[in-house]
Amino acid sequence: MSLLTLAAAAAQAHEPIHWVDLGLKNYLFRIGSFELRWYSLAYLAGIVLGYWHLSRMIKSPGAPLAQRHADDLFFYCTLGIILGGRLGYATFYTGGNTGIPSLWAHPAELLSLWHGGMSFHGGLIGVLLAMAWVSWRGGLNFVRVADYLSVCVPFGMMFGRLANFVNGELWGRVVTNPNLPWAMVFPDAPDQLPRHPSQLYEAGLEGLLMIVIMLTLYWKTRARFRPGLLVGVFTVGIGCARFFVEFFREPDAQLEDFARETGLSMGQWLTIPLILLGLFMIARAIAKPALASGRPATA
Template sequence: MPPLLALPFPAIDPVAIAIGPLQIKWYALAYIVGLVGGWYYAKRLVAAPGLWGSVRRPTAADIDDLIVWVALGVVLGGRIGYVLFYNLAAYLSHPAEILAIWRGGMSFHGGFLGAVLALLLFARRRGLNGYAMLDLAAVVVPIGLFFGRVANFVNGELWGRAAPDFAYAIAFPSGGPVPRHPSQLYEAATEGLLLFCLMALAVRRFGFRRPGLLGGLFVLGYAVARTACEVFREPDPQLGFLFGSGVGALGGGVTMGMLLCLPMVVVGLVFVVRALRGDTRPRPRLEREAAEPEARSA
């Protein structure tokens, strides 16, 4: 029996769609919806020339190709990041498990780095401004973050710290008898919904005319939101608290998620400062050369 103050965990089947032996789980569906939603929103943004000014904008066909690059970057980066940051010793003992991505184990920070690398390589190959492409991704990424964190909740994983006196605590099936913060929903609300709204406002205000600005704002916003949510989230059992004990409802322990957000703050600030100074804009000659292929294809 769950404690008196705990809300019951909703009995949701982790399999969203089942057709014979084929099963699609909510987590996989969250990735698909996030990528498709981001693709649709990105196509809407590149169709608005007023947002880009003199910065060369990608074509609709570029976005169609880019989604494949980003998907590979997210999956490969997310898996490699989880192996390196969260469970390296276990995977070194059983290296074949590294390929078993269907058993779970993805890192946002690793997926973020994989997506950044894919975006920069794609931009270089197509003659686009790399900073502007990162800005475009920054505006659409919160869509995937929202659905991903909701899927974490449905799966009953990555639950929060013990909260026996919290009125809306939930007794997760795999979280023991103690009611816990539904930290997955906190992250969906902040890293997903709130950050999406803030980035939508930013793109309306600044557009992509200052390459790197939106990307820097996103990195800063995510780092702040993730760090705040880590205060409520139970650290990974194989790591625990890196520093401090985390004793109490809002203990002061430092987690791996918090630590990985520190360089994001530095990178975000650098991007914002450089964008505001105009350092990320291409030189006029290069900008004209980059625009010529688009003019010829029009």
């Protein structure tokens, strides 16, 4: 039975959709104890599609980098996503008053990717460091490299959130409207109450919507000739989307008290500086005169 059919049936009967009825599995195939999981494929698909699109972008007039720089970005950003995401989780979501022992105190646990998770903000920091390294080593303008890469990132964000949904993880808060047609019961939720499928909200806002916005800005306007504009729009868009979705996303169990005490989740607090930074970059890009053309890439 398709998701649309289940949603229609739930709307008529005022019954939530049960995730288990969708027949989803968290892996593509299994051979013995080995499983090829959709989450791993989502990371791979996002990185490969982003690399392919970046390679297309740098063939258009005004590109600030060459193919060899794109190759370096592909390698180092992959490391940045994985290492930064894991270290970010250890920093922001363990230790302190979270009730989970700090992964920094147990370095071996950092390698156990199946225990805990990955932090979006940590992965973002890892990508920024990777871009800074490639830009410095290649004598490139960091802001213009960030502009080009920001157009490609939403692919990975959409695939990642869809994989979260297929895994039945990172579900949303319990719905306040019992008649919400797409309210869903996830099998691992302890209370088995209908919840928001917030993974799909994130896939739609952080992924699909940002793909449309960024591709339109790049291919249909001259935004790429205003250094900082593309990455500024991306940063504000992702930040606002994440801030909004956090109202429907279930806080990490170890940070529920933090969210109640401060009024906002950890994800929202970490997102506010991103929004402010993005607004600054947009204002700065608009205030400066546009480039007549991009600096030719070094062969």
